[in-house]
Amino acid sequence: MIDGDDLRAMRINAGISQQGMSKKLKCDRKTIHNYEIGVSDIPSSRLFQWLTFCKLDLSILLNQVKAVRGEASKNGQSKLLDIMSVILLFSPLWSHLIVTPLYLLLLGVCAAYSVYRKDINMTHIAAILFTLTAANHVVFEAGIVDYVTPIENQLIQGTLHFGIHLMFSLTMVIALMFRVQLSRFLSKSKRIALTHFDGIFHWLYIYASLIYLLALLENIAWSHFELKSWTLIYDNFEGLIYIGWALCCGALLAMMISSTNSHCCNDKQTTGNE
Known part of the structure; x- marks a missing residue:
């Protein structure tokens, strides 16, 4: 699970300031600050944008999703996970x-x-x-x-x-x-x-x-x-x-x-x- 400290570390490693990230995500700096200190959770659509702007390799995240799905299939919960994945993928449309x-x-x-x-x-x-x-x-x-x-x-x-x-x-x-x-x-x-x-x-x-x-x-x-x-x-x-x-x-x-x-x-x- 990605928390506020992870978001802050990714942003700093990418050389992006809080103000710079707020402009990229089309929000104010207060929102970025809230995400990083854990006051509010980052929506999935903005999380994917954050990862993209920080130039992270999303294949690692996808491999983790596949591993979780493989474990869920053993417990008969793969369909529920598939539905949640579809919702997550289409959430950037918001x-x-x-x-x-x-x-x-x-x-x-x-x-x-x-x-x-x-x-x-x-x-x-x-x-x-x-x-x-x-x-x-x-x-x-x-x-x-x-x-x-x-x-x-x-x-x-x-x-x-x-x-x-x-x-x-x-x-x-x-x-x-x-x-x-x-x-x-x-x-x-x-x-x-x-x-x-x-x-x-x-x-x-x-x-x-x-x-x-x-x-x-x-x-x-x-x-x-x-x-x-x-x-x-x-x-x-x-x-x-x-x-x-x-x-x-x-x-x-x-x-x-x-x-x-x-x-x-x-x-x-x-x-x-x-």
Whole structure:
């Protein structure tokens, strides 16, 4: 089992500073420090990235896995180990470098599809989701927070980091709650109306806003009040947000299917009347 001391030793042997590793893993230095002192466990996706950046020979780890599997097969537990191995191998897909572009791609596809279907309500919902999510992504990819705050001040940097996320999320909630009024302001179409899906999306982003708020409070407790064990939200931050995104994707797909079915029904009714 790889512990914090092992991680620290690998990083030092590779000549990588804590700040350098934080940039490679797209997280702040506090997270790296937590991993190395054992305050929090490193996720499997980041562990593989850590090993890769430290240029370790992963074949040694794989040989150990094979040895463990051989021992497990004797005890009839090899299937369980295989399932866990598959989960471990696919866990890097939870990286924000993959998930965020995929989420934006789906939002863009939904927006394009709704324009093709001439569904004004779905177009505006997808456009709101895409615009604010893309703007939030650009702010952090551009490194604006890192430029305006000192790296060593974790309180200010963390407050800005989670505060900006919270601001975008609350803006999304307000925009989705008043989506019909906003749509009527932007368009004179007579087909603008409240849909069954309007009551879903703003709740998903209320959930996301709650996660951002808890992460913000947790960062203050960690940085200012030295409550080093308060890392529950922080350690699971990305996964908690991705749950909301996954539900949002499900609602978008259901909305696209519903739009297709309604168009098919309308076409059949038109053909029957003729």
